[in-house]
Amino acid sequence: xxxxxxxxxxxxxxxxxxxxxxxxxxxxxxxxxxxxxxxxxxxxxxxxxxxxxxxxxxxxxxxxxxxxxxxxxxxxxxxxxxxxxxxxxxxxxxxxxxxxxxxxxxxxxxxxxxxxxxxxxxxxxxxxxxxxxxxxxxxxxxxxxxxxxxxxxxxxxxxxxxxxxxxxxxxxxxxxxxxxxxxxxxxxxxxxxxxxxxxxxxxxxxxxxxxxxxxxxxxxxxxxxxxxxxxxxxxxxxxxxxxxxxxxxxxxxxxxxxxxxxxxxxxxxxxxxxxxxxxxxxxxxxxxxxxxxxxxxxxxxxxxxxxxxxxxxxxxxxxxxxxxxxxxxxxxxxxxxxxxxxxxxxxxxxxxxxxxxxxxxxxxxxxxxxxxxxxxxxxxxxxxxxxxxxxxxxxxxxxxxxxxxxxxxxxxxxxxxxxxxxxxxxxxxxxxxxxxxxxxxxxxxxxxxxxxxxxxxxxxxxxxxxxxxxxxxxxxxxxxxxxxxxxxxxxxxxxxxxxxxxxxxxxxxxxxxxxxxxxxxxxxxxxxxxxxxxxxxxxxxxxxxxxxxxxxxxxxxxxxxxxxxxxxxxxxxxxxxxxxxxxxxxxxxxxxxxxxxxxxxxxxxxxxxxxxxxxxxxxxxxxxxxx
Amino acid sequence: xxxxxxxxxxxxxxxxxxxxxxxxxxxxxxxxxxxxxxxxxxxxxxxxxxxxxxxxxxxxxxxxxxxxxxxxxxxxxxxxxxxxxxxxxxxxxxxxxxxxxxxxxx
Numbered sequence: 001x002x003x004x005x006x007x008x009x010x011x012x013x014x015x016x017x018x019x020x021x022x023x024x025x026x027x028x029x030x031x032x033x034x035x036x037x038x039x040x041x042x043x044x045x046x047x048x049x050x051x052x053x054x055x056x057x058x059x060x061x062x063x064x065x066x067x068x069x070x071x072x073x074x075x076x077x078x079x080x081x082x083x084x085x086x087x088x089x090x091x092x093x094x095x096x097x098x099x100x101x102x103x104x105x106x107x108x109x110x111x112x113x114x115x116x117x118x119x120x121x122x123x124x125x126x127x128x129x130x131x132x133x134x135x136x137x138x139x140x141x142x143x144x145x146x147x148x149x150x151x152x153x154x155x156x157x158x159x160x161x162x163x164x165x166x167x168x169x170x171x172x173x174x175x176x177x178x179x180x181x182x183x184x185x186x187x188x189x190x191x192x193x194x195x196x197x198x199x200x201x202x203x204x205x206x207x208x209x210x211x212x213x214x215x216x217x218x219x220x221x222x223x224x225x226x227x228x229x230x231x232x233x234x235x236x237x238x239x240x241x242x243x244x245x246x247x248x249x250x251x252x253x254x255x256x257x258x259x260x261x262x263x264x265x266x267x268x269x270x271x272x273x274x275x276x277x278x279x280x281x282x283x284x285x286x287x288x289x290x291x292x293x294x295x296x297x298x299x300x301x302x303x304x305x306x307x308x309x310x311x312x313x314x315x316x317x318x319x320x321x322x323x324x325x326x327x328x329x330x331x332x333x334x335x336x337x338x339x340x341x342x343x344x345x346x347x348x349x350x351x352x353x354x355x356x357x358x359x360x361x362x363x364x365x366x367x368x369x370x371x372x373x374x375x376x377x378x379x380x381x382x383x384x385x386x387x388x389x390x391x392x393x394x395x396x397x398x399x400x401x402x403x404x405x406x407x408x409x410x411x412x413x414x415x416x417x418x419x420x421x422x423x424x425x426x427x428x429x430x431x432x433x434x435x436x437x438x439x440x441x442x443x444x445x446x447x448x449x450x451x452x453x454x455x456x457x458x459x460x461x462x463x464x465x466x467x468x469x470x471x472x473x474x475x476x477x478x479x480x481x482x483x484x485x486x487x488x489x490x491x492x493x494x495x496x497x498x499x500x501x502x503x504x505x506x507x508x509x510x511x512x513x514x515x516x517x518x519x520x521x522x523x524x525x526x527x528x529x530x531x532x533x534x535x536x537x538x539x540x541x542x543x544x545x546x547x548x549x550x551x552x553x554x555x556x557x558x559x560x561x562x563x564x565x566x567x568x569x570x571x572x573x574x575x576x577x578x579x580x581x582x583x584x585x586x587x588x589x590x591x592x593x594x595x596x597x598x599x600x601x602x603x604x605x606x607x608x609x610x611x612x613x614x615x616x617x618x619x620x621x622x623x624x625x626x627x
Numbered sequence: 628x629x630x631x632x633x634x635x636x637x638x639x640x641x642x643x644x645x646x647x648x649x650x651x652x653x654x655x656x657x658x659x660x661x662x663x664x665x666x667x668x669x670x671x672x673x674x675x676x677x678x679x680x681x682x683x684x685x686x687x688x689x690x691x692x693x694x695x696x697x698x699x700x701x702x703x704x705x706x707x708x709x710x711x712x713x714x715x716x717x718x719x720x721x722x723x724x725x726x727x728x729x730x731x732x733x
Contacts (some may be wrong), residue, residue: 602729608655 024115024263036118081135106456178229185222227263248351286324345464394471431581647674
């Protein structure tokens, strides 16, 4: 029973994928979208069933399908593990996945390849479930690669635009770098523990202490590199902003709510190992904090509505890594969940705006949408308040927990995180003001067509906004349901549980910081009514920020160009030399053959003469050769 | 038998068969008529047969003479096949001049 349900949970989206990819062209677009949505909804319903069961029994459900491969004293099972952590992830992956599918039915309705879109989305959900459900690292790796593939397919969904294809390739290659790290990490763990099964590693750890610390450290570092690639952390973050080339529902589902949190899932999953390597945790914390600051600062000046949200996502992921690095895994998970709610809502809201403006993404050409798009505006406002960290919205609780943890462990990181949060508040309200307030700055024709999006689009917005409003309730400071729920899978829960004066003071500081950010945005864009200048007029440091610290250019200069140079060297020097040698051999053979051809002139008499001469010389040799 | 050998001497047989062989070889090299070449080959073959028989007698060993019988049987078969080929060549080329046989030219 449980096995069948787990298989249903896993394979329902895969069935949706198969139907849409093979028959999608024959059925109507609405039907194709509906089928895709139902497939994910089935998964969601099954997840809810398991979720409730695990809440009541507190026992993880293990499903062992078959033995995948066996080597001498090393075997891998094809098995799944539905425990607290994976079910929590599945809840929001399939839940938000369903909402975004509903949204896409309307959003993608005019696209001729809609069935392909839904096929890819279903396939993505399938791989994401595999990633989360697997009970060992190899199954996770299957999902890990699969979601990367779907991300590539969906970023390049509008494949007729070469820029989009380039963005897709960039995402794929950057992810490959991380994947290599992940794979090496798995190999080292397999070498150390003779197993890749989470539970086996856990027991091995208790039985065979001490483990070789150096190798373990290297393994953890490699796994972190993998997480960096998937979750867009420095130095592998540049693909995520470019990934906005994909359709907006994709940005919401893959590049904000689910796939990019895979790295956080993996680190949380292996928290018992990461706890043993404090040095690696420190690196994670620093990388996370720096990423959050840098991404937030780039977000301050971007004018593309989706780019702002993309950098905001990188920045928020940085905060999550900061929490992971401080050993507060449940806090990071908490922020993953709240972030999934409000960031999905923000992306979908921006999609609704883009939909209304027929593809316009530049905020300089927006404005005044508040009056026309009431539902979009209100949901967007709620999510913006949530991401800015104002009580009582969900983002306040999770972000505050992170900053609180940082304050207790590492003051400089707390400062960095707080500055990033203030910046977040500023650029999010800058986005809100530029998009929804003041007067419309687009063309007359666009103005004429402005409309609120249909119900299929606004319904997911409303649901997500409600979640962004109340989502914080799962882990209120002092009485956290989430911490208790996750206790079985997290080896060492964070310590601070009581709320003292320091904590209230820190909350106050965080709220004041957010208000300051909002205030600056208000003064600049409402009071003065400023509109960001055109690209050519941006000067000074803002220009550096606008060009993303020239990171892409630096990567091009120090990595891409040298690789091209090596390629050119091999092509122009090495390959030429090798082919000259090979062709030389061939030419010699042809030349010898041409010379030898004239011997075979067809005259039988000549052949006989040569024959006789040959015999004579052989006989001569036999008689005359010295004995 | 012994008397003949004693009277003539083995060296004369060797001279004769060498001479016959050379006649055959030069015949093969100089003539262009396939039938004449064929006959020259037979002469070479018989030169060798003669030598074999002579040495067989000289060494008082019958094996050489037995060998010659086989050799002659094979030569007869070869003639049959060879002449058949020549007939076929004649039908195709209306002549048996070997200079016309150039289909195998590379």
